[in-house]
Amino acid sequence: MITEFKMPKMGESISEATIISWLKNVGDFVEAEETILEVATDKVDSDVPALVSGVITEIRFQKDDVVEVGTVLALIDSDGVQEARSQKQEVVEKSSITPSKVEAPQPEIRNSQLATRNSDAFISPLIISIAQKENLSIEELQTIPGSGTDGRLQKSDVFNYLKNRKYPIQSKPITDNRQPTTSSYPKPKINFVEGKDRIVEMDRMRKMIADHMVYSKQTSPHVTSYIEVDVTNLVNWRNENKDKFQEKHNEKLTFTPVFVQAVAKAVADFPMINVSVDEKNIIVHNDINIGMATALPSGNLIVPVVKNANEKDLVALAKDVNTLAEASRNNNLKPEQIQGSTFTISNVGTFGSLMGTPIINQPEVAILALGIIKKRPEVITTEKGDEIAIRSMMYLSLSFDHRVVDGFLGGSFLRKVGDYLEQFDANTTI
Structure with missing residues (x-):
């Protein structure tokens, strides 16, 4: 029986993938669940296993081909599986010389x-x-x-x-x-000095990111709102508990899980921020899945996702955040770990930025940027009246899609996130 080996679905918004390499050739015998192909999307690289055992009789696409999801990549003949297994074993036993590989035919045009x-x-x-x-x-x-x-x-x-x-x-x-062109403004000339300047071609992921960012700006009318929050209580609590947390749970305690928790609570309070736009319809998501914009060692960006963040306590969130961060650093994220986000945060303070104007991660309608936490003198109100004290302050900035999120919703949501961070309970147990 001939079985069609198709490009699998990699995610909700992913319609195509690029072939990195074939691990098998025409004429090779493969076992079910054995990896035979490596592919890449704009998000992550993945191994694709065979669904059945058999002999590859045809390969239709080659390295660097961009193939749509659902397209037949190869044909596998599962007839005579036992015979093929026996022949494979016989070759292995009789000779240690690697047989010459059968060249895969060029893709069918x-x-x-x-x-x-x-x-x-x-x-x-x-x-x-x-x-x-x-x-x-x-x-x-x-x-x-x-x-x-x-x-x-x-x-x-x-x-x-x-x-x-x-x-x-x-x-x-x-x-x-x-779409008639209304502007006759010429493209600005780029001055290139031979021998001094150099040309660096964008890699595949950077090209995808560039397309995604341009698409987002063209699709969503971006508006950005800002607030400043006093996170002194949160900073003091973390400083006092990070070592105990590490010893008890064997997990690092960063600010990120606290940020995710505050955002998830605010999303639950304002569910219309947790939506997507489908032409004239608004899709309201039930799950609250928080994406974390994360920089890769290559300098590119990826967004791993904390699923159902509103249903997890701080310990569970810390474990998820640390696991996803480690997988990102090692380029070891699985497709399901980068799919399904409904709201994204970007911690620009990690790089020392005071604040940011993030671009919405489509098809979401809002993204929150968290700036650097800095100590400075602030006027605070006490029982004795106004006083000047050293406080840990941070800017939050929310970019939102003005098609469906107006100033009231965006501002109210942003203020609620700030309230949850400012009112963090210093008696929170670990």
């Missing part, structure tokens, strides 16, 4: 590679925008073989074509009448 036009081909707005930037004509665009479903043209097809393009078809450049 759904469209002819000849420069013939397909005037009926569907061209998406994304492809149109790429064509405009690269000065591709409609005639030339229609000659590019499409690797998507039913020969549909994908952005990877266009980029691969541009890489090898030598003789462009002369015609009018493609125009999109639906």
